[in-house]
Amino acid sequence: MTTPASQDDRPVYDAYVAGRLSAGLAAGVRAGLFDALDAEPRTAEALAEATGTHPRGLRAWLTAMRAGGLVERDADGRWSLPAAVAASAVRGREGSLAGLIDLEVDEFLSPERVLEGLRTGGPCVYDASDPWAEHAADPAKARAFTEAMHAISVRPAAAMAAVAPLEVARSLLDPGGGSGALSLALATRFEQLSCTILEIPAVVPLANEFAADAGLGERVRAVEGSLFADAWPGPHDAVLLSQILHDWSDEEAVRLVARARGALAPGGRLLIHEKLVDDDGAGPLANALVNLDMLVWTEGRQWTPRDLTELLEAGGFGQVEVVPTFGYWSLVSAVRVD
Numbered sequence: 483m484t485t486p487a488s489q490d491d492r493p494v495y496d497a498y499v500a501g502r503l504s505a506g507l508a509a510g511v512r513a514g515l516f517d518a519l520d521a522e523p524r525t526a527e528a529l530a531e532a533t534g535t536h537p538r539g540l541r542a543w544l545t546a547m548r549a550g551g552l553v554e555r556d557a558d559g560r561w562s563l564p565a566a567v568a569a570s571a572v573r574g575r576e577g578s579l580a581g582l583i584d585l586e587v588d589e590f591l592s593p594e595r596v597l598e599g600l601r602t603g604g605p606c607v608y609d610a611s612d613p614w615a616e617h618a619a620d621p622a623k624a625r626a627f628t629e630a631m632h633a634i635s636v637r638p639a640a641a642m643a644a645v646a647p648l649e650v651a652r653s654l655l656d657p658g659g660g661s662g663a664l665s666l667a668l669a670t671r672f673e674q675l676s677c678t679i680l681e682i683p684a685v686v687p688l689a690n691e692f693a694a695d696a697g698l699g700e701r702v703r704a705v706e707g708s709l710f711a712d713a714w715p716g717p718h719d720a721v722l723l724s725q726i727l728h729d730w731s732d733e734e735a736v737r738l739v740a741r742a743r744g745a746l747a748p749g750g751r752l753l754i755h756e757k758l759v760d761d762d763g764a765g766p767l768a769n770a771l772v773n774l775d776m777l778v779w780t781e782g783r784q785w786t787p788r789d790l791t792e793l794l795e796a797g798g799f800g801q802v803e804v805v806p807t808f809g810y811w812s813l814v815s816a817v818r819v820d
């Protein structure tokens with residue numbers, strides 16, 4: 483019989499403490515610690531003064547974040563950020579995740595929420611109501627969420643556009659396109675392409691702001707429309723579903739693919755942009771964990787290449803190709819078969 487002492491407790495202990503790193507990261511973003519360290523390397527005292535944080539709290543935070551690889555200290559005791567951390571945790575950097583991470587302070591994926599999801603099987607953030615209905619009713623929530631989504635999507639969008647096979651496409655429909663991060667990247671790469679973002683009314687003006695700011699207001703525009711309309715406007719040469727299928731049930735995914743097909747011209751191309759879980763479900767960890775977010779926020783789940791391929795082939799698509807793009811992201815491309 484194995485004695486308890488012969489069992490390494492670290493896999494469980496490491497998972498137990500992992501939430502502290504996430505909590506420390508979110509608190510550091512909210513308190514402006516990453517921004518202050520990016521502005522200039524500082525001693526702990528100078529950092530406390532610049533950010534209005536308590537010296538004892540800051541010491542605990544710096545020690546924890548250093549071990550997590552999120553801050554560094556030089557021989558003179560000055561703290562700074564590794565370049566990769568600065569790129570993703572500092573506000574205002576192109577593609578920074580700071581807006582997304584900041585949301586964690588108010589909407590942390592707590593054990594309580596996961597437990598509720600386990601018990602009810604349904605979304606429980608925003609008190610079990612549809613998060614998109616909450617956004618429709620509260621423009622501030624819609625803006626915070628859309629800006630956070632933009633932050634997550636802007637770097638993968640550029641990588642996706644670099645491999646997207648849209649050399650001859652002239653029009654693309656982007657249902658649930660959010661800020662338009664993906665459409666903007668595609669319109670930047672393909673000068674012949676015009677993109678239409680179909681969004682809920684609360685998000686339409688935000689998407690049009692992003693397009694105008696990018697100088698692409700002529701070729702990327704957002705219009706009001708619903709993912710659940712009987713038919714989407716068309717025909718288009720391409721339809722893009724970026725982080726849409728993972729929001730909805732498998733049954734709804736079948737209907738979304740059917741609507742995408744209906745909005746495509748014969749031979750048109752459907753692009754699906756998602757963080758996929760391997761066919762055997764074993765990883766990558768970051769993508770598999772998103773299933774918990776999907777559980778508490780949405781009706782959906784993270785897809786695997788095999789399940790997506792089956793969904794697309796059953797929905798009248800062929801030539802399904804899965805291309806890893808950036809970080810944890812993949813582009814799945816398929817052609818409408820007639």
Ligand SMILES: C[S@@+](CC[C@H](N)C(=O)[O-])C[C@H]1O[C@@H](n2cnc3c(N)ncnc32)[C@H](O)[C@@H]1O
Binds near residue numbers: 628659660661663726
């Ligand atoms: C997970 S976000 C994806 C945003 C964007 N495609 C991206 O990848 O960055 C889902 C988007 O679907 C939009 N959405 C939700 N319900 C919708 C509906 N019924 N009709 C149109 N858009 C909807 C939300 O407003 C949100 O912008």
